[in-house]
Amino acid sequence: MARQSSSYAILCASFNQDNSGFAISTKDGFKIFDSNTGRLCYERAVGAFIIVEMLYSSSLLAIVGAGEQPSLSPRRLCLFNTTTGAPLREMTFLTSILAVRLNRKRLVVVLQEKTYIYDSNSLAILDTVDTVPNLKGLCAFSPSLDGCFLALPASTIKGSVLVYNVMELQSHCEIDAHRSPLAAITLSSNGTYIATASEQGTIIRVHLVSEATQSYSFRRGTYPSTIFSLSFAPSLQLPDILAAMSSSGSVHIFSLGFATNQRCQRSSSFLGSILPDSVNDALDPADHHVLHTAVSAGVRSYAVVRKVDKIPDSSSSEFSSCRNIPSVSTTRTSLHGAWIANSTF
Numbered sequence: 001m002a003r004q005s006s007s008y009a010i011l012c013a014s015f016n017q018d019n020s021g022f023a024i025s026t027k028d029g030f031k032i033f034d035s036n037t038g039r040l041c042y043e044r045a046v047g048a049f050i051i052v053e054m055l056y057s058s059s060l061l062a063i064v065g066a067g068e069q070p071s072l073s074p075r076r077l078c079l080f081n082t083t084t085g086a087p088l089r090e091m092t093f094l095t096s097i098l099a100v101r102l103n104r105k106r107l108v109v110v111l112q113e114k115t116y117i118y119d120s121n122s123l124a125i126l127d128t129v130d131t132v133p134n135l136k137g138l139c140a141f142s143p144s145l146d147g148c149f150l151a152l153p154a155s156t157i158k159g160s161v162l163v164y165n166v167m168e169l170q171s172h173c174e175i176d177a178h179r180s181p182l183a184a185i186t187l188s189s190n191g192t193y194i195a196t197a198s199e200q201g202t203i204i205r206v207h208l209v210s211e212a213t214q215s216y217s218f219r220r221g222t223y224p225s226t227i228f229s230l231s232f233a234p235s236l237q238l239p240d241i242l243a244a245m246s247s248s249g250s251v252h253i254f255s256l257g258f259a260t261n262q263r264c265q266r267s268s269s270f271l272g273s274i275l276p277d278s279v280n281d282a283l284d285p286a287d288h289h290v291l292h293t294a295v296s297a298g299v300r301s302y303a304v305v306r307k308v309d310k311i312p313d314s315s316s317s318e319f320s321s322c323r324n325i326p327s328v329s330t331t332r333t334s335l336h337g338a339w340i341a342n343s344t345f
Helices: 256-267 270-274 277-282
Strands: 002-005 012-015 021-026 029-034 040-044 049-054 060-065 076-081 086-092 099-102 106-110 114-119 125-130 149-153 159-165 170-178 182-187 193-198 203-208 213-219 227-232 241-246 251-255 287-291 301-312 319-330 333-336 339-341
Touching: 012 049, 012 301, 012 319, 021 049, 021 319, 029 049, 049 099, 060 099, 114 149, 149 182, 159 182, 159 193, 170 193, 170 203, 182 227, 193 227, 203 241, 241 301, 251 256, 251 319
Parallel strands: 227 301
Antiparallel strands: 002 333, 012 021, 021 029, 029 040, 049 060, 060 076, 076 086, 099 106, 106 114, 114 125, 149 159, 159 170, 182 193, 193 203, 203 213, 227 241, 241 251, 251 287, 301 319, 319 333, 319 339
């Protein structure tokens, strides 16, 4: 494992849309790294930032200050050009900015009770979404222009999620995913799946966005744990891989493709044919791999799978396993490493 350490606490840690790069911020400034090599790509020591969002590997950043200096207000969004080292545009809001998401067509700014949708090029405001109190700025965004969705909490007492079509500027559906309030949400990059975890943290559910139907239900563990992050691997005609980072310090990797194959095999059996779908989902097996103690327990961390490679079976012309290469960024250090998942997907 390669490790990049910091002498200061990290205020924010985020990956770009294809997980090829990540940003970290301390009280002195922010840095951009290449996820594959750990190489430092850009740094700027101008003060503390609580949000640093990248637009793929371009020179555009969306940054929000931590408020420790008058010029770095948490209510001000700055679109920054790393090539020129100068701001392109600044936008000020009435309350603190809790999250920012963007792609080449849309810019999303999440406040506590409102979410604003902008055109990324002209910065014209396109829509305003009123939300339930969202103190943590919980949201998910699929950057694909063909399936561009935004997910936001729809309730403060149960795990309901609002899915909004960002390109068509209209609500797509509302999904009741859990009985407890949401702790983590993620959308696959192509907008096909949405994964959710509640504050209990024992079950992770995956829904098909187009139909708002539950497709998978994975058990992370028996005892409650806070899910710090959920993330899908890039979808390139390979089994969809879902990564979960828990407060226990472990990284959990699930294969949706493996679960589909097992479900088909089970439903063809006698017992599988007589069990209702809800029971089948509860018993859904998963190719579940755990990287124990990846970080210290209790340290807020974010895990992504930045690459998935097929590994051919030497005894046949088919592929027998996939190699998942995860990256983990924490509020104390940033690290990245390789992990072989020796399973048939």
